[in-house]
Amino acid sequence: MIRVLLIILAVSITCRSHEINDVDCTKLRMGQYLCPDPSYDYIDIKTQQPRGCMRETNRAKVICRAAPGIVCRDTKNSTFFKEIPCKWTNGYSFETALLLSIFLGMFGADRFYLGYPAIGLLKFCTLGFMFLGQLVDIILIATQTVGPADGSYYVIPHYGAGIEVIRSNNWTYKLPQDDW
Structure with a gap:
């Protein structure tokens, strides 16, 4: 019994020491990355939105950091770019x-x-x-x-109230279910 525990402990220690290389970081799950990277100043002071917010898509690219031990395929380090929603302001x-x-x-x-x-x-x-x-x-x-x-x-400053308008159209109506 003690031998089995020692083997499991040795395997887990050697598995932790290896990095996971060549990962598509855009497909990481929540908890496997921190987005945006806290060391990166990504908020524009004038607009109070992420820098690079695009008018057409209302999305901005920010730098994210993968969990320790994960190396991204595109950048060959633990950082990668991810698109996040934003509100374009003028x-x-x-x-x-x-x-x-x-x-x-x-x-x-x-x-x-x-x-x-x-x-x-x-x-x-x-x-x-x-x-x-x-x-x-x-x-x-x-x-x-x-x-x-x-x-x-x-x-609107970050401490201010922001309103998200929810609209209903022909694609957002509720479909009747069998158990109604």
Whole structure:
């Protein structure tokens, strides 16, 4: 019995000393890598999103680090690139838009700031649609229903609240099950 335990212990020690070489690191499971690598400064200070966030895909490539003992095939070391989701921003601040809507919304300043000049001009000429449009815009901007006209997201600090809009269409409906 003691011999078997010693053999198992010796095999486990020799297995741990060897590195796992030539691994496709993009197919590692959770817990086998740390993404993004903590030693890499990947957050852009101006946009509060990962550096290199692309407008078309809303994804950014970041450097990740595999667990100790794993060597990646592409880089021949423990680091590799992985795409992570991000929100492309064009510099429109959420706080600025909300404050403009609260204090100068009757003059359309919030809509001019967000890139909607026609609605901004209408609000300016009608005093925010008799202040009713100003109230509606405060609610729409606060709930992030109205965003910048170019389709980008607001710049929101990491400690701020971010809203993820979930939409329903013909592909997301619930299919009836047999046991209903």
